[in-house]
Amino acid sequence: MEEEDNTVGAPAGPERDVSADGALGGGPYSNTSASTAGSVIVGDCSVVIDANLTSTVTPLEPQARPHPVRRDRAEPLNRPHRQLQGRAAELAELGEAVRAAQDSGGIVQLVGPAGVGKSTLMRHAARLLAPGPDGALFLSAARREVADLAQEMFEACYEVEDYAPAGRDLRRLMARVRMTVYIDEADLTTEQVAELADMAPQATFVFASRDRLPGDVDVVEVPGLSREMALDLLVAWGLRRPQHQGKLVEAHDLCTPMLGRPLLLLRAAGLARIESSDEPTVPRPTDAEAILQRLFDRLDTEQQNVLRLLATLDAELSPSHVGTLCGISDPIGVCADLTDLGLVQAEERGYRIASDALDEAQRRNRPFPAEQLCDHFSRWATLPTITPTQVVWHGAALERAMQLAQEQGVPHVAVSLARAVSPQLARSLRLGVWIRVVDEGRRAAWQADDERAKAYFTHEKGIQHLLTGRHVTATAHLAEAAELWQQLGDTDAADATRESMTAIRSPSGTAAGVSVLPGAADAAGAGAATAASAGIGCAPWMLIAILSALFSTTLVYTTHNDEPRKGAQQTYVEEIGEARQRLFSGQLIYTDPHSMGLVAGAQPRRFQVAIRGAWRQAKPGEEQAPVKAGAQIGVKLHCSGNVRCTPLSSERQNVLSRSDKATWTWALSARDAGKASVALTVTAYLGDGNTVLVEKPPQMLSLDVAAAPSDNSWYSWITDLWRWMSNAITTLGGIAVSLSAIAAAVVMLVRRRLPPADVADNGTPQPPRGIRRRLRVPPVRQTRPRPVHPRRQHTEVRTSQPNQRAAAHREPRE
Template sequence: MSRTHGEPGWDGPGPEPGHGGVSYHVEVGGGTDGPVVAGSYNLVVDARHGSSVTVGLERQRPAPVRRDRIAVVPRRTREPVGREADAASLSAAITAGGVVQLCGPAGIGKSTLLRHLARTAGNGPDGVVFVGAAHRQVSDLAQQVFESCYRTWGYAPSRTDLRALLAGLRITVYVDDADLTADQLREFTDLVPDATFVLARRDSTPLGDGPVHHLDGLGQDAAALLLTRALGRPLHDAEHATAASLWQVSGGNPLLLLRVAGVAGAGRSALPAPGAVEDLLPLLLDRLGGSAMSAVNLLAVLEDAELAPEHIGALTGEPDPAALCERLAGLGLVTPGEHGYRCAPGVVPAVRRDTAVHPVNAAHPVEGLCRYFTRWAGDPTTTPARVAEHSRAIERVAGLATAAGMPELTVALGRAASPKLAHSLRFDAWGRTLGRGWTGARRAGDREAEAYFTHEEGVRCLVTGRLAAAAALLAQAALLWHVLGDGRGTTAASDAHQFLPRELQSPGRVNAPEQPAPVEGDTPQAVADHMADLDRGVPGSPPASGEVGPGYSGAEVTDLGVPAGPGPTQTYHRPPGGGDVGATTGAATSSATTTGTATTGAATTTAATTAIPVGAATTGATAATGAAAAAQGGSALATFLVGLVVVGVVAVAAYNENEETPTASGAAGSGIVGTWEFDQKSFTIEESGPGAYSFSTTCGDDITLTGDDTEATGEMPARTRDSAGGPCGPIIGYNTATITAGASPDTAWWTVTMPPEEAEIRTCVSCGMSVLTRVG
């Protein structure tokens, strides 16, 4: 059973207390054992030898029963202050139907107002569904809507069946953090064609003729009321003038006003001066102590991932974590979600700066976090739904473990969590965890784990309709299992392979460019790229023009609003992968690809998600293992499996024949070390130590990157203009920069991302992906 979308602490089968006797309890598909059904496939999850699939007859598929009343509302949070006019305008738009957008900057109160509307506005005749879209793809969101509308267990319909089941439902779907691309939003809304959608997102996007409501800052009276409530006392006479100035300086941003009250209530006798608004976070952090600071540090390590109070309590030793989180939310340091809390905008970089000054406040050790979540995910009492709710935190911790040189911990966490994610039917989240696990397995040299993650991804691609990718992955998994002498794994992968179209099963039947057969046990480039792409989260949309390269650190021009110089505009395409529930399985390839969300952290590369070298030959020990297996009578099977790998790889190559995809492979080039040029500016990357690389910016910043010769990541300062209009003004934050060696020795990819939490205080004009050219 999932946790209840209702009052905190209520988890019973009856009506939710205090809400009109209507139950909001929703069953989320998949138990911890037994098969689940994805489209026409029966999936039996095996956490050791790899999952198996069979094809079920249509009459044997589950028959979902529509709920009499659909009511999945968000948990209660603080009521919005001063939003009566906004609520009235939005309620009228919701009544009219269609797609309604609620837009505004970070901290302005979009989520608070959206939750209020989901509980109070007049909704569709068939009910209401509230979902959070942060770091989630369309297929997982659509599956959640389906489970909210139907009584079902362990069933993910095919895309065709899903749309048929959701058609005719006159519900209102509230989507928080809906910063998906316009195409993804259209795909999502098309799956529930008769629903009204209310989308909370930072910026509006063209979605037909639907209304767009831009949420502005609070008015002066409302701001004073918010301050009074947050302070728990009326303003003193002398404070009214200060409050008015603070309102002007903050632009009426509710999050900043909460922090103002937090500073005033943390031992100060009066409101802070208006000039101190930029220093609110350091002031608040200085006043935290004990478990409160530990909790903020913990959430900062997880960045934008949400964490339930039970985990915060277990990891910090706080006896009442729910009360602590509410107090931190009242200070504007954390924000509540459906399943826990995450850092509020701007907090993560502030915590990093604080720990640099005060090492005593150092973050939680990655090893302890990884072991904790491995035990929790693997606990038989932990349900698949709970693991799915924390998939973002699991991804983050797994990436940190690999980056910290402990890939074996990443493998253990991936193997503990991925079976639960498969049972949860959140196939996109499952795929990302498989990608992280595969990366860890390659770093650790764990061939058994590599076989397992490759096998599971092949099964996932099969049941979600990515048949060309499934062919290559399953064949490679069968070969790896065979080399390892695991007969059950070999059989499971080979059996799954038989459900592919004939042209993807027999060698020589695919009309595509010839590729050399891989050495037994080696990983073909297409397979390696697919798995690495799951881990790295390659953006699926073109980067914005006007991006600035790594040699030019003065890219942030927040006060001028213009980029420092032009950059290349490229179009990138993503290879098959990523996970899309229930695409029709009648064709050899999927006709659409799932794109990443360029505006969220889910589609960025951070230091914790550095990709490993892919496509490299296996070690001599592995080759010897394969030779020994062949000598023991398995050579015929091995030869056949190699043929299947070639067919699968050729199929993927045919699929991507005209694609221009950034790759983490530097096998054909000289790696990232050298002199690179971007926009007529050059900079030199040198190897400064094992796994460490460095270069200097035009502003004299010495930047350190960590990783390997194919990809390395580090932090770069973001600056404003100086007094003379130059690029080397004061530092206003830090961006994450990644250089990835291209397939050509003279090309590399430069990716810059900004922490989402800093979007409220600055604009990143350098963010995106650019092409570098080797000049030395």
């Protein structure tokens, strides 16, 4: 996505005298003459393209290949901009880095967040900085394959028509080219950057992206503008500078939530112009989301309809298509007004919606009808005045229209659109776009159960594999297409498909586009191609051809016994290559670590990662980055130091289409306050195995772990006092209970050690101490003395009974 510039005046859009699709100056179908039929040369093959039939491939002799002629120098073909403001230091730093890279080799990277002005700085650098000896070139890598970027570089340096050299020839032709290549929106993997740099080893590459590239790269960071520079930029965009000190402070406060990003400041200026009845002034401080919503509320019907269209396609679209589909007479004027508001961004040949305005536009509007979009583009692409270059410019919009048709349940219109644009894309030599459109056409054909479309797109898929050197899979697809044509009774198409299979082997006996002896798998494929091209007839020579193919296969297996698994290995490599081609650019959304509020020793906080097939606006507290999707994705969060990560979801999930979404969650906790870091790794796998298709370089995220907060408010003081008193009472109660238990134990011990009470000398029992007052000893009754008689002995017994009863009272106590 191109970012809005920080220039003086409104950003420039496509010029009116430039014909992007016929359209900037006239109707949508006016341009130079071109036919959908034609032929191109890709590597060692000649491809004949017919819109009514399928493509056919024949091998070329070496002497029949084109001989490109070097141009004097490459020129950056990017739209002009006005003078930069507030970026002199960054431009000078970038110039020094580029000069050092031109002298000693290397790669320069421009890094900064979305909306900070990287694209504008790159465009000015391509025009203002000293180019290489062979010139300078500006390219955008948004939704483009490395092979398509390499073809653009080749065409900028050489004069030749309808020719795309193979990998080895391209490296030979570009080996001594010393130009400076500025590539914007270069959210590429490390492998893709290395592959692109290897195409032109003496060229200097400058990449602009949000994330840093690993390795030996000279990085130039683009920060947000200072408050003074941001205020100057607002004034340059037509706002009156505040004179009162209080208003000046408010203006400075406005720049703080805008983070010094020109795109957000442009919206603030646009809102001030709309809402001010007299001379517009800097608006009061508010957040960026509120400004965006207020801008949407102020749009008129035409502007809302244009945003609805651009949000539906989420791709660059020329003004002519905007005017035709939205039914407005001045599409350039409407798009320019939306650009001044920061809702739409001017691209090379058209306009597209700003990425952070996409979600709001989609929330407020229904998608455009897919039938209307596909019908419009189908009629436009088949007009004789439309060139392949014009069609490939709108490749992303065409791809999205076909996806939308499948989502809305009308796959037949997607089939029609893919059939209409496929020949033009093949002639454009941008194989990446052509491959993606053919893939969408195949999916739509199977969804619509269109047998002829199945055969057509299966044939074209086989041709694509053949041109990219995947001969085993090419043989399989072409054989399947021939069978489908045969079942439909179309013998001419079946014969044409079998004829293309013969191109898998060149007349010299080597595979087309390959300079080494093929393995057993290719020999088997060649044998199948020979048999298929001959047909299953009754003539003896046909049988001889089949036996010869089988004999050659056996001979290869016998001769090359030192490489018994070379065919299987090549099949494996081609399977990986095909799976990588099916990958597309998705969106990685993850929790902003600085917004988590991680506190040492507190409850864990959730950290979420989502991968979406389609892009949406990142919400507050989120960060986003591009990522490869279209496979099974594994996401890992590596924590170190005092941070602990607990996974709460599966490590691997599927994100196979643009409508898919997968979410990963972790619980993060920290022991101590201070700085910490975590690393986020995203990996795309081949199927459900462990073979890695592509892995995004680890994304290092810094964390600020705060200490436990201390609250000094009056309510907190009362709460703390009550908590202290409760704890004190509880503690004292515990102490009292403990002391009581100790005292009881001491008393019991003392009582157990006291001696038993003694009986008085007169025989009167001594009552226990505790009951002495309650125990009454019965008095001893005295009797008169009588004469001694034998029965008087009983008197002593009677007098002793009270003492026995007293003793009986004393025994239980003791």
